[in-house]
Amino acid sequence: MAELDVQDLHLSFGGLKALGGVSFSVEKAQIYSLIGPNGAGKTTIFNCISGLYRPQKGRIVFKETDLVGLKPDRIARLGIARTFQNIELFRHMTTLDNLLLGRHRHFRYGTFRAALFGPGVVRDEVLHRRKVEEIIDFLDLEASRDRLVATLPYGTQKMVELGRALAMEPAVLLLDECSAGMNLEEKQDLVWRIRDIRDVLGITILLVEHDMRMVADISDRVLAISYGEVIAEGPPDEVQNDPEVLRAYMGEEEAS
Secondary structure (H helix, E strand, O other), X not given: OOOEEEXXXXXXXXXXXEEEEEEEEEOOOOEEEEEOOOXXXXXXXXXHHOOOOOOOEXXXXXXXXXXXXXXXXXXXXXXXXXXOOOOOOOOOOEHHHHHHHOOHHHOOOOHHHHHHOOHHHHHHHHHHHXXXXXXXXXXXXXXXXXXXXXXXXXXXXXXXXXXXXXXXXXXXXXXXXXXXXXXXXXXXXXXXXXXXXXXXXXXXEEEEOXXXXXXXXHOOEEEEEEOOEEEEEEOHHHHHOOHHHHHHHHXXXXXX
16 A cells, blocks of 8 residues: 555646646655656645645545645644755754754643653653754764754755754655755765665655656656646656656757
8 A cells, every 4th residue: 555645636826737637656665756847846746745735636645644635734743744945944043953843743742841841841852852863873964963054065954954854753755856956976975865764764755856867866666747747657767768758858958
């Protein structure tokens, strides 16, 4: 049974069709990539899964729960985390503090109990900090641990955002163009990190990515979309050589 099953998604903004019947399934501990020209609808799919958009038609089933209509915080608490195309960190907080924010779905106490800082809160705080320290070690962020995010190189900031998503201990991780703006060395490191997230942590990964070499290198399966509709689905090599996929990308290049 698929861990995440997207069924016949339709979404329009006014008279503009963003998604026109998109369907796909992602198995547990799979790296599944979404590709397509700019404006194809890839991030729109992520926004539907994470609850930022509500499709007019279709279902998004995660572990037998239909996510359509649920609020983003509820979806996060169910075990779906994401990163964004543009870095969404608290720039004037440290790496450690940004990662601690990712633990929010595991907090078992409210503001009043936190202010009293009783024994139960102290135990939870120790647990959350231990989990965050494990992520810092996992992503090799020790040198950035106590530095303000604003002072970090761009590639390191992207890794901090990835770490904050991992701090949620998700079952499914949505990575939206996580390599954008990275140099070749940073991308190579990111590829290893993504593999480790799947192989070591057992997390299912749904990836939106423009770097076709990276997609071919790490993906188990690939979905290609254009103008909000599926044009190909299958193993990376098969999809990348599909005539419809080549035509979609060639059309974008000619238009630009």
